[in-house]
Amino acid sequence: MPDPREWEKMRQSLPKQWLHRPLLEGRLSLNYECFKADFKEQDIKKLPSHLCTSALLSKMILVALKKEIVLENNELEKITAELLYSLQWCEELDNPPAFLTGFCEMLEKMNITYDNLCGLGNTSGLLHLLFNRSMEHGTLWSLIIAKLVLSGSVSPDDVKQHYRRKEGFFPLTEGKMHTIQSLCPFLPEDDKKEFIAQCVPALLAWAEEGLGSTNGGFGHLAILNSCLQTRSIDDGELFHGILNILMCWKKDHEDIFLFSCDLSGVSPEVLGVNVEIVRFLSLFLRCCSSPLAEKEWDFILCSMLAWLETTRENYALRSVPLVQLLACVSCALACELSAFFDSTTRDPAGRLPANLVSEWKEFFSQGIHNLLLPLLVTVTGESRDTSETAFQNAVLKPMCETLTYVPKDQLLSHKLPARLIAGQKTNLPEHLQTLLNTLAPLLLFGARPVQIAVYQMLYKLMPELPQYDQDNLKSYGDEEEEPALSPPAALMSLLHAQEDLLESILGCVPVGQVVAIQPLSQDFCSVLGYLLTWKLILTFFKAASSQLRALYSMYLRKTKSLNKLLYHLFRLMPENPTCTDAAAEPSKEPKTFFTEEVQLSIRETATLPYHIPHLACSVYHMTLKDLPAMVRLWWNSSEKRVFNVVDRFTSKYVSSVLSLQEIASVQTSTQLFNGMTVKARATTREVMATYSIEDIVIELIIQLPSNYPLGSITVESGRRVGVAVQQWRNWMLQLSTYLTHQNGSIMEGLALWKNNVDKRFEGVEDCMICFSVIHGFNYSLPKKACRTCKKKFHSACLYKWFTSSNKSTCPLCRETFF
Ligand SMILES: [Zn+2]
Numbered sequence: 001m002p003d004p005r006e007w008e009k010m011r012q013s014l015p016k017q018w019l020h021r022p023l024l025e026g027r028l029s030l031n032y033e034c035f036k037a038d039f040k041e042q043d044i045k046k047l048p049s050h051l052c053t054s055a056l057l058s059k060m061i062l063v064a065l066k067k068e069i070v071l072e073n074n075e076l077e078k079i080t081a082e083l084l085y086s087l088q089w090c091e092e093l094d095n096p097p098a099f100l101t102g103f104c105e106m107l108e109k110m111n112i113t114y115d116n117l118c119g120l121g122n123t124s125g126l127l128h129l130l131f132n133r134s135m136e137h138g139t140l141w142s143l144i145i146a147k148l149v150l151s152g153s154v155s156p157d158d159v160k161q162h163y164r165r166k167e168g169f170f171p172l173t174e175g176k177m178h179t180i181q182s183l184c185p186f187l188p189e190d191d192k193k194e195f196i197a198q199c200v201p202a203l204l205a206w207a208e209e210g211l212g213s214t215n216g217g218f219g220h221l222a223i224l225n226s227c228l229q230t231r232s233i234d235d236g237e238l239f240h241g242i243l244n245i246l247m248c249w250k251k252d253h254e255d256i257f258l259f260s261c262d263l264s265g266v267s268p269e270v271l272g273v274n275v276e277i278v279r280f281l282s283l284f285l286r287c288c289s290s291p292l293a294e295k296e297w298d299f300i301l302c303s304m305l306a307w308l309e310t311t312r313e314n315y316a317l318r319s320v321p322l323v324q325l326l327a328c329v330s331c332a333l334a335c336e337l338s339a340f341f342d343s344t345t346r347d348p349a350g351r352l353p354a355n356l357v358s359e360w361k362e363f364f365s366q367g368i369h370n371l372l373l374p375l376l377v378t379v380t381g382e383s384r385d386t387s388e389t390a391f392q393n394a395v396l397k398p399m400c401e402t403l404t405y406v407p408k409d410q411l412l413s414h415k416l417p418a419r420l421i422a423g424q425k426t427n428l429p430e431h432l433q434t435l436l437n438t439l440a441p442l443l444l445f446g447a448r449p450v451q452i453a454v455y456q457m458l459y460k461l462m463p464e465l466p467q468y469d470q471d472n473l474k475s476y477g478d479e480e481e482e483p484a485l486s487p488p489a490a491l492m493s494l495l496h497a498q499e500d501l502l503e504s505i506l507g508c509v510p511v512g513q514v515v516a517i518q519p520l521s522q523d524f525c526s527v528l529g530y531l532l533t534w535k536l537i538l539t540f541f542k543a544a545s546s547q548l549r550a551l552y553s554m555y556l557r558k559t560k561s562l563n564k565l566l567y568h569l570f571r572l573m574p575e576n577p578t579c580t581d582a583a584a585e586p587s588k589e590p591k592t593f594f595t596e597e598v599q600l601s602i603r604e605t606a607t608l609p610y611h612i613p614h615l616a617c618s619v620y621h622m623t624l625k626d627l628p629a630m631v632r633l634w635w636n637s638s639e640k641r642v643f644n645v646v647d648r649f650t651s652k653y654v655s656s657v658l659s660l661q662e663i664a665s666v667q668t669s670t671q672l673f674n675g676m677t678v679k680a681r682a683t684t685r686e687v688m689a690t691y692s693i694e695d696i697v698i699e700l701i702i703q704l705p706s707n708y709p710l711g712s713i714t715v716e717s718g719r720r721v722g723v724a725v726q727q728w729r730n731w732m733l734q735l736s737t738y739l740t741h742q743n744g745s746i747m748e749g750l751a752l753w754k755n756n757v758d759k760r761f762e763g764v765e766d767c768m769i770c771f772s773v774i775h776g777f778n779y780s781l782p783k784k785a786c787r788t789c790k791k792k793f794h795s796a797c798l799y800k801w802f803t804s805s806n807k808s809t810c811p812l813c814r815e816t817f818f
C-alpha cells in the first residue's frame with residue numbers, strides 16, 4: 001500500500017491538461033501558473049501510475065471483501081477516493097487518447113466502479129474523506145464532490161452534513177474556494193445569500209496587495225461570480241454595489257487593470273483577478289435588469305475595449321492558460337455587449353438613452369471589430385492544430401461569436417491589408433475583393449466557429465455584390481458563347497477545391513443513400529464549408545437581376561457545379577426531414593427542415609448532429625426556389641433510379657412548402673403591373689394573370705404541378721378578347737417558355753412575359769426564329785438585322801441557326817448574313 005506521500009507524488013505527476021475545461025467553464029478559479037506554458041511535453045503517452053495503482057488496489061479490495069477479509073484504517077474509503085480522483089482526471093480531459101478511454105471502459109467491465117465499491121463500505125465515511133480533501137486541496141477533489149451530487153450518487157443534504165457553519169470556509173484558501181465553487185450549482189438560494197453576505201464586505205476591505213490573493217479580492221470575487229451565475233433572484237442593488245466597488249478599485253489601483261498592456265511580466269495573481277472582474281461584468285449584463293448610470297456604462301465599455309486590445313497584443317502568449325482565459329472572457333464580454341445592443345437596436349422601445357446607442361455604433365462596436373477582424377486573420381493564419389476543442393483555440397468561440405455581430409457598413413469599411421489575386425476575373429472594387437479573398441478561404445478552416453462566423457459575415461455582403469456586375473453588364477455582348485460572368489471568383493475557386501473533397505467523402509455512396517457525418521470530424525468540417533459556400537452563392541444569385549442570373553446560370557451549367565451539388569444533397573438530406581420537437585402540437589402540420597430556418601449557433605453544441613442534415617435541406621430548398629430551371633434540367637437528364645428518388649422526396653416534403661410560398665408571395669406582392677392583374681389560389685395551386693390593353697383582354701391560368709418545381713408548369717387560357725388565335729397561342733407558349741427556363745419566381749416569369757407583350761404593342765418586332773421579342777434564356781432583344789430583308793433576330797437564335805444549318809445565310813431570305 002503506498003503511503004500518503006507516495007500517493008501525493010503520483011497525483012502530482014498526473015498531466016495537468018485536465019484543468020483546461022474547469023477553467024474555461026468557470027467551475028474552478030486559479031491565480032497561479034499551474035503548469036509550464038509548453039505543455040506539449042506533457043502529452044499523455046502512457047497510463048499514469050496513479051490510475052494503474054488505484055485501479056489495481058480497487059480490484060484487490062473487491063476480491064478481499066468477497067473473501068470477507070477485514071480491512072484496517074479505512075483502506076476501502078482511501079482507495080475508492082484515489083480511484084475517483086483518477087477517473088475525474090480522465091473525465092476532464094478534452095481529447096483523451098484512445099488507450100485511456102479503453103482502459104476506463106475495461107475498469108467498468110471488471111466492475112471496478114464507484115457504485116460497486118460503495119455498496120460494500122460506508123458512504124458517509126467516504127464523503128467525509130472526500131470533503132476534507134476538497135477543503136484542504138481543492139482542484140480535482142472539489143470536482144469529484146460536484147460530480148457525485150450531479151450523478152445523484154450523493155444528495156446535497158449528505159454534503160451539507162459536513163459544513164454546518166459557513167464561517168468554517170473563511171478565511172479563504174484555494175481548497176475552500178474550490179469547494180464552494182463546486183457546491184454552488186446545488187446550494188439553496190439562502191445559502192448563496194449567506195456566502196454573498198460574507199464576500200461583499202471582504203471586497204471592500206482589501207488594499208492593493210490583497211486584490212490578487214485568494215483570501216483577498218480574487219477569491220471573494222470568484223465566489224461571488226459562482227454564486228451569482230447560478231442565482232435566480234435578480235438582485236439589482238447587489239450588482240450595482242459590487243460594480244461600484246470595482247469602479248473604486250479602478251480609481252485607486254488602476255495598475256492592476258490589465259488595459260492595453262504587455263502580459264509577459266504580469267503575475268498570475270493579477271491575471272486571475274482580472275479574469276474574475278471581466279466575468280463579473282458579463283454576469284452583470286446578463287442578469288441585472290435595472291438600468292445603468294452613464295458612468296457605469298463608461299466603465300464597462302471602455303474597460304472591455306482595453307482588455308480586447310490586451311488580447312490582441314498578447315496573442316503570442318496564447319499557450320499560457322491564464323492569458324488564454326483572459327482572452328476568452330474578454331471576448332465573451334464583447335459578445336455579451338454586442339448581443340445586448342443588437343437586441344435593443346432591434347427593439348426601438350428600448351430603455352437606452354439615444355446617445356449611448358450611437359456611441360456604441362460609432363465608437364465601441366467599431367473598435368471591437370477593428371481589433372477582432374485582423375486578429376481572426378492572424379489566428380487562422382498561424383494555427384497548426386485547428387480543432388475546435390484544442391485549448392489554444394478556446395478563444396475562437398467567443399471571438400467568432402462576437403464577429404457574427406459585425407454590421408454590414410463596418411465590414412464594407414474594413415481596414416484589412418489588401419489581398420488581390422492575379423488573374424482573378426471580377427468587377428468588384430479592390431476593398432471588396434480583399435475582403436472576399438481574405439474571408440472566403442476560411443470557410444474551409446478546421447474549426448467550426450470560424451466557418452460559421454465567416455459565413456455570417458459574407459452573408460451580409462452577398463446582396464451588395466451583383467450591382468458591380470450590373471454596372472458592367474452592357475460591356476458583355478449577348479453573342480458571346482463563353483459565359484462572361486460568374487458568381488464571385490473567390491467563392492467559385494473555393495467551391496472547386498471543396499468539390500474534390502466532397503467527391504472523396506461522398507463519391508462512393510449511391511445517390512439516395514444517406515451518409516451520417518460525425519459532428520466535429522474532419523469530414524464534418526469539409527461538408528459544412530461546402531454547404532455554407534453554396535448558401536452564399538445562392539444568396540448572391542437571388543440578389544441579382546434576371547439578366548445577370550441568366551449569365552451566372554450559364555456559368556454554373558458549364559462547370560457542372562450545380563449537378564454535383566444535387567447529387568451530394570441526396571446523400572446528405574435525411575430520409576425523414578421532420579424536426580424531432582417533443583413540444584410540438586400534434587394537431588399542427590409537422591415541422592420539417594424545409595419549414596424551419598436552420599440555426600447555426602456557435603455556442604450551442606447540443607444541436608450539432610442536425611446541422612448537416614438541416615443545412616443540406618436548406619440548400620436544396622434554395623436551389624429549387626432560385627434555380628428551378630436548372631434543377632429541372634438536371635432531374636430530367638438523371639438516370640431512372642435517381643429520377644424516382646428525387647421525385648418522391650421532393651413531392652413528399654418540398655413541393656407543397658414551395659407552392660404555398662410561391663402562391664403567398666404572389667398574394668402579398670406589392671408589385672404593380674400597368675395593365676396586368678395577378679391573383680393566386682392556394683387550394684388549387686393556381687395563379688391567374690389578366691392582361692388588358694385598349695380593347696384586348698387575355699387571361700392566363702398557371703397551374704403548379706404536384707411535384708413543383710420539378711414537373712412542368714402548365715399554362716391554360718381563360719378569357720380572350722380581341723386577339724388573333726395565332727398571336728394568342730404564341731403568347732401562351734412564350735409564358736410557358738419563360739416559366740420553364742427562367743431561374744426565378746412565378747412573379748418574375750410573369751413580369752418578363754408582360755414586358756415581352758408590351759414591347760410587341762410598342763411596335764418592336766418579334767425575332768423571326770423564336771417568335772418572341774424578349775429571348776427566353778438571356779432576355780435580350782432582337783438586335784442582329786439582315787442587310788437584305790432587314791428582319792431582326794436574337795444573336796443567340798442566329799448562332800443556333802448557323803451551327804445547326806452549317807450555313808451562314810439569313811433564315812428568311814436565304815442571302816448570306818453579314
Ligand atoms: Zn429569337
Ligand SMILES: [Zn+2]
Binds near residue numbers: 786790791813814
Ligand atoms: Zn434576310
